[in-house]
Amino acid sequence: MSGSTGLVDRVISRVIAGIDSEDGAGVKLKRSIGQRQNMRIDPFLMLDMFSSDNPDDYIAGFPPHPHRGFETVTYMLDGLMLHRDHLGSEGLLRSGGVQWMTAGRGVIHEERPQQEDGLMRGFQLWVNLPAADKMKPAAYQNIEPEEVVEYTSPEGVKLRLVAGALSFAGKNLLGPVKGVTTNPLFVDIALPPKTQISLPLEKDLAGFAYLFEGKAEVAGQYLKLNAASELSRGDQVTFSSGDEPARLLLVAAKPIGEPVSQYGPFVMNTVEEIEQALRDYRDGRLTD
Template structure:
């Protein structure tokens, strides 16, 4: 029996900055009360003013979780201390499992024009927090694009999706939270009912146009946390609408966080800080 998820919580994004002054909007992760297990943080960035993004994110550490960068427009270079390097283009994704530790930087590769996208932090269970760092760099051409009957579209980044009597599989694989990540674009007045795993936490982030979630109008730039159920109902307003939908299996473990270190206890966080100071964060 199908059960449509309803709105359980709204978290409006707040203007903030990170890195070397990159301006962004943060919804999930403003504080410990605005997480949605396993999602720790969701930042949206969008500006055509180079002063808002040009300084990028100089070298910084991570341990104990995953970062997901989804570029909508622009170009960003990723580089880490191990020599890994990759270029993120509009429509591309990097799914980085920090695990035991990684020190990386992200630098815009443009001096003008629109830079737009998202960064999502996804927690790791205790058993995987100290595994080696790993990357999945997804080129725009590898993202699965599903054209809807009314000509809207879904970009499937991660997870499995049964739709229109077909089964689609996103390019991201092998991550522990069994995530579903889709970018949904609907035409004016178009409706979509999307199946989601019943046991997953589900978040919708509208970022363009206007949308109704389960017949309730929601404004852009806020995280919409949904109740239990096995499907999500969206309807676009008169100018159409676009949203990021995130779903993943909750971990249900304690979260201890200090900046870029996310562990289960503060003792483990303190060890991560000490490891970073000693130059042995990554092994």
Template sequence: MTVRTIQQIIPAIDTSDGAGVQLKRSIGQRQRIRVDPFLMLDAFNSANADDYIAGFPPHPHRGFETVTYMLNGSMIHRDHMGNEGELVAGGVQWMTAGRGVIHEERPQRTDGLMRGFQLWVNLPAREKMKPAHYQNIEPEQVPEVQLASGGQVRVVAGSLDVGGDTVTGPVMGVAADPVYLDLRLQPGETFTYPVPETHNLFIYPYEGSLQVDNRRIQTDHAVVLADGDEVSVQASETGAAFLLLAGKPIGEPIAQYGPFVMNTPEEIDQALKDYQDGRLTE
């Protein structure tokens, strides 16, 4: 086995999106800071309602997928297809924009902690214009695994072998063949995980700190790992919680303008025209 080493560390920066939701953005803070097939990772974490209450009013997407994962609080999702669901703590919404979707996300509390993540996942050219699709995954549908060494893993996508049994996440049928794990390790605990050599991978600690490749990684730093077929991390003396995200790279040109992600500038121009003419979702 070849253990993956650190290729790049990306400190998250403070920004805002939607109607003023305060975020920390690591992957995607600039268009060249991507980890194919992942375009962007935003983390939101605030107990101040002014930082999140305005939410994300109706807006369009084309050409990629959005994945929203809640740790605390809840949001209502509505889209042009008539889907409506409440995303609660521990739940996931995996939305494939494809040809086009117009949706909104509204926080459902006026006080207390709102914490979670939104990940953007690219689509290959052959799938960018397919019909939009929406998966609402309730917390109880996400398997939670107790590790023998003391930690816990929630398996959103991909699989985890435990004691000879394979636990598989509920998200399937996605072009990137993603792995999406949410891990919580005890102080000093080590976690080792086999990852296909075909996949790119990064880790994002959101509580505590980790030792990766003999380096200490603090909260809110995305750690992009080099090629290999295994990843190994160790929690610090205070423990750690982190996301482990991996996916098969697409390897195609990317043209992006805000919420539209295509392969060429001409396709972006067409997306803008379709949206202005009310034809984005047809």
């Protein structure tokens, strides 16, 4: 639909509901994007949400494991998680913090909860890399909660901008994540009751919204809780809340448009490249 400004509002084009799953050493989670190959949103390969106050659901964490060919983004809402990798990088992921890891040619890392009880809640997003960058050197960014750019509108809408650029209410906001190939937009939006916000979104970006608290709508369509709602193309996206507050993620990036060949933690363009990744890992050359 178009508003009085002539801008085209994005609407929900597909809903990918989160399904119960587990990963690592038995961490319970809900997987939406990536639960099947036809449930990706280029360049986003996978989205998991973990949320539990039962330590049995998360305490074993993610023991050392490899990646190649993409980036992993972990956004922690509540809890403490320690990252370590073969490069010697180490980061304590706190509530509100982010880790952005570029696997590139290869990385071996682990993520371990640093709490024995209480709520652990957050997201892990996998972002594809184009063929030209799949074998780039691995890199790691640990973004402290205080580094995430925050803005609260006069109406009380709170934005936490992790990555990308956003123009809103006369402000030009720029997230703290730097130097990533896909240059995605990643924003956490908290809506007070009975409020509305319209955010500009460039036409060539593919994206989705993920509602994880309360109730909200996109251009009059209800967002499903704990689901990735893919957005149609347009100039802007308009979120509104009802009688209760709501909180959601908005994530978008330019599609890569290349074939995807995936085997577990390896994401390349061809089966032959996957076979090479497996040989490299087996022979101890993944991270050379």
